[in-house]
Amino acid sequence: MNIYEEYAIELLLSHHLKGAEIGNGYITAYTNECKITNPSKLDKWLLKNDYLRKPTIKEVLISYKVTELKEFLSQKGMKVTGKKDELIERLLSVMTEREITLQLNLDNRYFLSEKGLARYNDNIDLEELHRNWKYMISLEDYFKYRKAGEGIKRYYETAYLVMQDKIKHGTIGRLIPNNITSCDFSFLSTICEKLEMREDALKYALISLCITTNLLDSFYLNKEHIAISGGDYLCNTLSHETETLFIQNTILKIVNHSECYSPHMIDEVYENINLQNVIFDKESFEAAINDMMKSAYFDASPYTKIIIKNYKKYLSELSLNKNTRKSSWISKFLRGY
Numbered sequence: 356m357n358i359y360e361e362y363a364i365e366l367l368l369s370h371h372l373k374g375a376e377i378g379n380g381y382i383t384a385y386t387n388e389c390k391i392t393n394p395s396k397l398d399k400w401l402l403k404n405d406y407l408r409k410p411t412i413k414e415v416l417i418s419y420k421v422t423e424l425k426e427f428l429s430q431k432g433m434k435v436t437g438k439k440d441e442l443i444e445r446l447l448s449v450m451t452e453r454e455i456t457l458q459l460n461l462d463n464r465y466f467l468s469e470k471g472l473a474r475y476n477d478n479i480d481l482e483e484l485h486r487n488w489k490y491m492i493s494l495e496d497y498f499k500y501r502k503a504g505e506g507i508k509r510y511y512e513t514a515y516l517v518m519q520d521k522i523k524h525g526t527i528g529r530l531i532p533n534n535i536t537s538c539d540f541s542f543l544s545t546i547c548e549k550l551e552m553r554e555d556a557l558k559y560a561l562i563s564l565c566i567t568t569n570l571l572d573s574f575y576l577n578k579e580h581i582a583i584s585g586g587d588y589l590c591n592t593l594s595h596e597t598e599t600l601f602i603q604n605t606i607l608k609i610v611n612h613s614e615c616y617s618p619h620m621i622d623e624v625y626e627n628i629n630l631q632n633v634i635f636d637k638e639s640f641e642a643a644i645n646d647m648m649k650s651a652y653f654d655a656s657p658y659t660k661i662i663i664k665n666y667k668k669y670l671s672e673l674s675l676n677k678n679t680r681k682s683s684w685i686s687k688f689l690r691g692y
Contacts, residue, residue: 358494358495358498359389359390359391359494360389360391360397361478361481362388362389362481362484362485362494363385363389363391363394363397364397364401364474364478365475365478365479365481365482365485366382366384366385366389366481366482366485367394367397367398367401368401368406368467368471368474368475368478369475369482370382371401371407371464371465371466371467371471372466372467372475373466374410374414374418374464374465374466375464375465376463376464376465377395377398377399377402377407377463377465378395378398381394381395384485384488388485388488388494389494401471402465404470405468405470405471406467406468406470406471406474407465407466407467407468407471408465408466408467408468408471409459409462409465409466410459410462410464410465410466412447412450412455412458412459413443413447414466415458415459415461415462416443416446416447416458417439417443418462418464421439421442424439424442424443424446425442427446428442428445428446431446431449433445433446433449477507478507479510480501480507480508480509480510480513483510483511484497484510484514487510487514490514490538490542492514492517492518496517496520496521497513497514497517499517500513500516500517500520501513503516511546511549511550512550514542514546515543515546515547515550518539518542518543518546519543521535521539522535522539522540522543525539527566527571527628528571528572529571529572529573529574536566536572537562537563537564537566537567537571537572537602537605538563540559540560540562540563540566541559541560541563541602541604541605541608543559544556544557544558544559544560544563544605544608545608547559548608548612553612553614553615554612554615556608556612556615557608557609557612557613557615557616557620558620558623558624560605560608560609560612561609561620561621561624561644562624562627562628563602563605564601564602564605564606564609564640565624565625565628565635565640566628567599567600567601567602567605568600568601568634568635568640568643568658568662569628569630569632569633569634569635570634570662570666571628571630573599575589575593575634575666576632576634576669578673581670581673586667586670586674589666589670590663590666590667590670593659593662593663593666594659594663596659597655597656597659600655600659600662601643601653601655601658601659606647606653609644609647609648610647610648613648616644616648618641621637621640621641621644622637625637625640632669633665634662634665634666634669635658635661635662635665636661636665639658639661642658643655643658
């Protein structure tokens with residue numbers, strides 16, 4: 356059984372937790388995430404290998420609405436008041452074997468057997484992987500670390516190893532191969548929160564914010580895009596993107612872990628990222644962090660102005676360098692080189 360089938364089976368087991376028919380009601384994850392084009396085949400495999408069972412009469416009755424249960428009781432001349440559980444117990448006490456058999460035969464759903472429930476619980480991390488699919492951890496990467504060492508790890512333990520490896524071998528920036536973005540660091544911050552690594556959670560949130568405020572996550576530093584769009588247009592666009600630069604979720608992470616903060620973290624962030632073009636200088640970044648932690652409301656507008664000012668400086672230097680290269684080439688040409 357390959358990793359895609361193993362993953363799909365866990366989602367199928369989850370599908371049957373509260374009862375589901377075989378060959379019906381499959382979620383798109385089976386094709387989008389699991390790459391399974393025929394989930395009913397796996398569903399039948401689960402049934403054949405005793406991971407599934409038919410429902411009990413009580414599970415059948417639970418599927419009925421209260422009004423329907425009251426109707427059944429009324430037909431038998433029974434009291435129809437009470438909560439749903441009471442109605443079911445009352446009905447069970449008077450149902451004949453024939454009526455029970457008829458109800459069971461009408462229900463085409465299958466639930467997890469004890470064997471199925473045990474397998475589901477043993478692989479619960481795969482369902483968490485599905486719930487966090489937005490973070491785009493590939494199945495290959497996840498399974499690479501999932502069983503490393505002794506036993507199957509919890510989801511966030513495995514995700515931490517995957518993201519550490521991605522950061523180690525990737526490069527910061529959205530428009531480059533093997534890239535790492537602010538979202539990756541924000542996700543890593545969330546993972547550290549789940550693992551109760553509060554200082555690391557803060558550190559990765561700071562890195563995430565540093566990436567967005569230094570425009571590494573966008574097209575603003577792409578020279579081809581600058582040439583096409585023009586500096587004035589880009590500066591005007593940037594002035595309306597405060598929420599993109601200072602993402603609310605990242606600010607909340609920083610504030611929530613403020614007790615772990617020390618100023619040397621800012622130095623570490625800027626040293627680790629090794630910015631070629633500093634758009635949001637370290638001193639202004641530190642001032643912004645202090646504002647976040649001291650105030651109930653963080654006003655990002657003055658810091659956005661600093662970013663725009665420094666970005667204009669970057670554009671000016673870029674233009675100057677282009678002109679210098681051009682004049683240097685012309686001088687050489689005129690001198691006969």
